[in-house]
Amino acid sequence: MNIRQLTCRCLPLLLTLLFQAVSVAAQNRPVCLQCHESQTGRGGAVVKPWQGSVHAENGIGCQNCHGGDPNDPVNAMDPSRGFLGVPGETAIPSFCGRCHVGIRDEYLQSAHGRALGRGGPTCVTCHGSHDVKRATLSIINEKNCARCHAYAPAAELKNAMVQTEKRIETIDERLKVYKGEGVDTEAREKALFSTRNRYHRLFHEVDTAKVTGESAQIDAELDKIQQDFGRINAERQKRKIIGAGAVSGAFLAALFFHLLRKTYD
Ligand code: HEC
Ligand code: HEC
Ligand code: HEC
Ligand code: HEC
Ligand code: HEC
Structure with missing residues (x-):
């Protein structure tokens, strides 16, 4: 059998293997992403922002938020496969709150949660829906927080939190x-x-009095850790003295034996 015959006989097998590998690789990628990626318009516009998000980084894909079947290209968006579609404004806190349970509860009890559907902000007002980044106090700024009411209460809340953060x-x-x-x-x-x-976790209650009150408690907890620093320093000082003592002890012993030997020489 020459090389050409070998290639001819094995080529179909090689091609089959290659095809299977490619389709398995394709199956491992959710079909949601495969199809939406190639779309123009609003269906495709969400993909890029999601790719740079804290959710993508932690393996939370389209199907984890919107439901549906990520392995079946034909029935992916069928409600019978758990597809939830796009949440309406008042459904957003429970939509995100399936995973962020504690924050959902704190939000729902807050002045913001009580105004849900009546001019209050939802999770996506402050965090976005696809372009969600790690949250910091920099979200609290005049542009984000003075749209619906005065900035003063927001600024007061931020001040209390920034000091503790520092x-x-x-x-x-x-x-x-x-x-x-x-x-x-x-x-x-x-x-x-x-x-x-x-x-x-305190922020979502947007209760300045509570934050100020709890900040005092949190400060006390931080004081305890900081007081420990005094103890660590004292320990380090002691270790240094003992260390120095050991070194000078060894030196004196060496000197003593040196003099002793000289005396007998
Ligand atoms: C075969 C292609 C295809 C697949 C697979 C697919 N989608 Fe879609 N999806 C579409 C199209 C087309 C639209 C309509 C887009 C538009 O209106 O511009 C859409 C719309 C949506 C919408 C908006 C629905 C609405 O009510 O406005 C969401 C959310 C969505 N898809 C999520 C998913 C999720 C999650 C998956 C995987 C479980 C998925 N899609 C799989 C093609 C697909
Ligand atoms: C962290 C949860 C989350 C993830 C992950 C997520 N979405 Fe969404 N998506 C939302 C929310 C919430 C809305 C509604 C946004 C709003 O009302 O402002 C939405 C809206 C949409 C819409 C409607 C957009 C429009 O302009 O009307 C489409 C389409 C969509 N998502 C598709 C996807 C696809 C495709 C993926 C994966 C690449 C994805 N989503 C990942 C939460 C998510
Ligand atoms: C009014 C704006 C606003 C709304 C509404 C809001 N958040 Fe936040 N969120 C913030 C700010 C500001 C922080 C940062 C707080 C900090 O660093 O202490 C934050 C922090 C977070 C964090 C990180 C918490 C941590 O442990 O570091 C998550 C998760 C989160 N929000 C999810 C949500 C969800 C889910 C909702 C809806 C139920 C929501 N947020 C509603 C502004 C908001
Ligand atoms: C399927 C579960 C799930 C859903 C639904 C979900 N998230 Fe997340 N979210 C996560 C995971 C996992 C992380 C990364 C782990 C972490 O740091 O908490 C995360 C991280 C975050 C963070 C950054 C936390 C930080 O430490 O700063 C924010 C903000 C956030 N999500 C907001 C949202 C918002 C807003 C929605 C709704 C549009 C949402 N999430 C829906 C699972 C989810
Ligand atoms: C979409 C509109 C909207 C946005 C954006 C918004 N809020 Fe609010 N906020 C409200 C509503 C509505 C209330 C409840 C009624 C009121 O007190 O005005 C409220 C109440 C508050 C309160 C309680 C005020 C009080 O007197 O106890 C604080 C604090 C607050 N918001 C902080 C913030 C911060 C911080 C941000 C930005 C991260 C923010 N808000 C963004 C609508 C909004």
Whole structure:
């Protein structure tokens, strides 16, 4: 069998394998993305913003929010396959809240949630729907928050939160330095992590009095971690003194033996 015959016989097999590989690869990509990507107009316009989002980064695709069957190109958007379509304005908090349960509840109880459908903002007013980024306090600005009411209450809320945020960052940096020097910071890191989470959940209640009140409590928790820094410093000082003591002890011993040997020589 010469090389041409070999190629002729094996080519169909090779082509079949190649075809299967390509279609399996295609099957692994959700059909939602495959079809919408090639669309012009509003069906395709959402793909790019989603690709740069915190959701895409964490594996949350079209089907995780809109439902439907990501493996069946024909029935992908059939309600019998769980397709939810596009949520109306008042349905958005529960649409996003399937995954962000705690935040949904806090939002629904807030001044904003109580005004849902009557001029209050929904999740997508502040975060967007496809272009959702990691959230920071920079979302609270005059452009976003003075559209519906005065900026003053928003600014007051932000002030209270920014101060605590700065303390959290400072403490976090100190902990990193200590960790780099070999200090055991695990318990203090855990305490800081849970304090930070508690504090970040506060915003959606948009209750300035509550934020100010809780900020005092959170400050007390942060004080405790910071007081520990005094203890860490004292420990480090002690270790330095002991270290220095050990070095000078060794030096004195060497000198003593040196003199001893000289005496006997
Ligand atoms: C075979 C192509 C195709 C597939 C597969 C597909 N879509 Fe669509 N989808 C479309 C078209 C076409 C539209 C209408 C777009 C328009 O109005 O411009 C649409 C519209 C939508 C809408 C808006 C519906 C509305 O009521 O306005 C959503 C949401 C959506 N698709 C999500 C999905 C999700 C999630 C999947 C996967 C589970 C999916 N699509 C799979 C072609 C597809
Ligand atoms: C984090 C949840 C989330 C993800 C992920 C998501 N969507 Fe959406 N989508 C929404 C919400 C919420 C709306 C309604 C937006 C509004 O009312 O402002 C929407 C609206 C739409 C619309 C209607 C847009 C219009 O202009 O009318 C289409 C089409 C759509 N999505 C398709 C998709 C496709 C395709 C994907 C995947 C590439 C996707 N969505 C991923 C939440 C999501
Ligand atoms: C009025 C604007 C606004 C509305 C409405 C809003 N958010 Fe937020 N959201 C923010 C701001 C500002 C932050 C940042 C808070 C911080 O850094 O402490 C945030 C933070 C978040 C976070 C990150 C929390 C964390 O642990 O860091 C998530 C998730 C979130 N929002 C989801 C939602 C969902 C879901 C809804 C609807 C139920 C919603 N948001 C409604 C402005 C808003
Ligand atoms: C299917 C579950 C799911 C749905 C539905 C969903 N999200 Fe998320 N969201 C996630 C996951 C997972 C992350 C990334 C993990 C994390 O950091 O919380 C995330 C992250 C976020 C963040 C960044 C959190 C941070 O730490 O700053 C925001 C803001 C957010 N989502 C808002 C929304 C909004 C607004 C909607 C509705 C349009 C929505 N999400 C719908 C699962 C979901
Ligand atoms: C789509 C309109 C809209 C947007 C955008 C909006 N709000 Fe509101 N906000 C309302 C409504 C409606 C109320 C409840 C009625 C009122 O107090 O005016 C409210 C109430 C509040 C309150 C309570 C006021 C009080 O007297 O207790 C605070 C605080 C607040 N918003 C902060 C913010 C912040 C911060 C932002 C920007 C991240 C923001 N709002 C964006 C509509 C909006």
